[in-house]
Amino acid sequence: MGSQGLHRAAAHARRGVSGAGRRHERGDWGRSWSLGAVALVVGIGVVLGGCSTPAPEVEKTPSVVSEAPSPTSTPTPVPTGPVKPERPADMDRTDEVGAAAAATYFLELYPYVMATGDLEEWERVSLVDLCEFCVKVSADVASQQAAGTTYSGGDVEVDVTKTYPLDTLLGAYPVDVVLSQDASVIASEDGTVIESSESVSGPLRVEVMYDGDAWLLLEVSTNMPTS
Template identity: 55%
Template sequence: MGLQGVFARVRGRGFVVGVLLVGLLAGCSSGAPVVEPSLPVVSQAPSPVPSPSPTGPVKPERPADMERTDEVGAAAAAVYFLELYPYVKGTADLEEWQVISFPEGCEFCTNLADSATEIARAEQTFMGGEVVAQASKVYPLDTLYGAFPLDVKVDQAKLSIVAKDGTVVSAEPATSVVLRVVVAHDGTAWRLMDVGEGNAS
């Protein structure tokens, strides 16, 4: 599963939203000192125990600016939502994703949830695909929807989906795209309305 283009249209004050985003990504040792007979016993400091390395995608940290309800908060939310993509895809952890998804009409939200569930059900592994996102433009608040449209530059690392037996089901090279992200604050938190093709200029 690679580059996906699934488009939805929100009718109203002229903005079109949709979906365009490519489908991340352990032990310790110790030994007791050997004491030779009739020799002085020398205490030996134990070897440091290494921390286990992550075995899957790491959930991004939620930015403090998401507490704001203005353009700054909108930009922080849009970036965070996109950077959640590989985590959700790689873990099928939908708890937060379902909370942030706009309850009606967010095809991007539904597509990601369905795709992550399908990968997990097939016992496949989503590898790579790390996302670095940066809001390049925040448009004025659309008062009809109470939403901020934004253009967000997204750099995504190469990715692959691997079957249980190690077979590569699909693979994609690294990509860079500009996406139109629409977020709205419902009075409690930011919600993702949808994602589509952005303005690269």
């Protein structure tokens, strides 16, 4: 089984250059009306009088309000499993700042690729003809898939310590980092641990190049030049 530690994989690289309604039941308003008229003639004058029986007071049926149950809110799905790292905005730059952002992003891709087997982004950014580290990672993923094993853990934290000017000979930017990686495990389908790696932290040299369209990974190595 191929090694799962990023530092261990990098050690294989030979060079390191540079998202209620309501129902109202209202009672019918009942009304009854009665009217009486009495005519009375007194003396010369005629007095016309009228008495009206007052309308009975109507009792209003109280409104009945039925509260509909509050709608049940749908919980927001929580992502499970490894999450692909976001491409940093600084990768739009083509200078040393862009190089440092690219180097960080490529290293952060490693645990995602190993855990998911998703090599699409990895192969897109790798200079496979020159990058031994890139080939090693792809081979480890293929080996895991063939064996039916799974990778877990291994999250990384990248601290860029120095970004060098463009190496005109290689057309690449060397970037020195200190990479800290959590412990990781490769296990069989029944959960048996086949291989494990303890947490580790150490320096790495990452070489990235901008090809006029995008940043590419040229190499990752534990070989740290003094220059």
